[in-house]
Amino acid sequence: MNTGMDETSIVTSRPICSDCNQEIMSNGVFALSKMWHPEHFKCNECQKPITTDKFYEKDGHPYCENDFNSLFQVKCAKCKDPINDQSYINALNKTWHTHHFFCTECEKPLVGSTYMEKESNPYCELDYHKLFTMKCDACNEPITDFKMVALGKNWHKDCLACQMCKKNVPMVIVEEKAICYDCMIK
Known part of the structure; x- marks a missing residue:
């Protein structure tokens, strides 16, 4: 049977290395749809040969795990390590490992909790108010709702009391003191 070819026209070709364009005479590496000499299959960043089965691809270039993590x-936001798993949270325009999203003051975990922000740092509600919220001049506790201002001081609505009888009733300011109407006429 005649195939139209004689024995002198059969060509056997070897794969060509994608890096050096030379024939690969023995074992090669097939990766990224190309063939490579093992010593030429290198990380695009550090230029060290990739000797494990684990490598990463970005824009058609191979990267070792360390360089891929550090670059991409x-x-x-807390530890600066790459987030490789599914356990993370986006908060305060940052990404955090879930175990690193905690109160800046007391280190209470904040995932699933109400938190407050100050200077791009997360705080539990209690510590935020303790540290940053205006305090009442009578009880020295944070004022988190309605604030009264009298005598140049800040008060909880219930803490602004007559300075004579200590009742929380309507008052007037007399000689730099808050005094209720009953005490004023006494």
């Missing part, structure tokens, strides 16, 4: 992975 989102980093935790």
